[in-house]
Amino acid sequence: MDFFDFHHHKRNISFGIYNLDLSSTHTDTPYSIGIHPKSININCIEEQFSWMESNITENCIAIGECGLDSFADTDQKIQEEVFLRQIRISNELKKPVIIHCVRKFYELIAFKKYAEQPMIIHGFNKKESIAGDLLKNNFYLSFGKAVLYNLSLQNTLKNAPLDKIFLETDNDDFDISDLYLKVAEIKNISPEDLHQQILENLETIKNG
Ligand SMILES: [Zn+2]
Structure with missing residues (x-):
């Protein structure tokens, strides 16, 4: 049986959402497109946005992965601007947002008010209290490989509502x-x- 893979980086998987590499062209299978906080290049940010906007077709399921990363080199303020701009694209195109977030969950929650479309945090593997706060704020959580061996994450998943999760x-x-x-x-x-x-x-x- 073929299972849906919510977020992946492998062009050969067609049943799922393929995350396009920066600057690559769109596929004719479902994909997401966005500017990852670690890929932001402040010297050519307009080119990055025009790449993004010119590669959005009907196979584009979601905007992302995009978000906030405390380990990325780009200044926090710029990360937030680039993220907000992608939230606005998602609003305009009525497409959900796939989020990459590293150690910035409370800042992320503050951005939820700008989003008119659902937001899904991919690769969630943090504490149950963070999961609880995100779920309370109407985020979806997508879980990956860590669930196979991380007992506390298994417990988080046990308590997460089935209608708020994805797997990747x-x-x-x-x-x-x-x-x-x-x-x-x-x-x-x-x-x-x-x-x-x-x-x-x-x-x-x-x-x-
Ligand atoms: Zn990814």
Whole structure:
């Protein structure tokens, strides 16, 4: 059975959302497009935005990954401007936003008020209290490989509402079906029902 991979970087996977590499051209399978905080180049930010805007087709499912990263070289203020501009593109095009966030969750929550479309935090692997705050603020959480071995994350997932989650491989090399099987076990449902729910979540975020 083929399972949906919410966020990945592999052009050969067609059942999922492929995150376009900066400056590469769009695919004819579902993809997301955005300027990652670590890819911001202040000397050619306008070119980066025009690359983005000229590569948005009907196969573009979401804007991103974009967001805030406390380890990125780019100044925080600029990261926030670039992020806000992408939130505005998402509002205008009515596409959800896939978020990359490293140690900036409370700053991120402050940006939620600008977004008219759903926001999904990809690769979530932090504490349950952070997950709780994000869920309370209506963020979706996408979980990856860490769920396979991180017990506290498994516990977070156990308490997260099924209609607020996604599953992804991101950059990691493993089979997405292993993650679906693990999460189905944690949630005490069948992998088929879990998959059905994830596909429904996808429809929900696509419809704003
Ligand atoms: Zn990624």
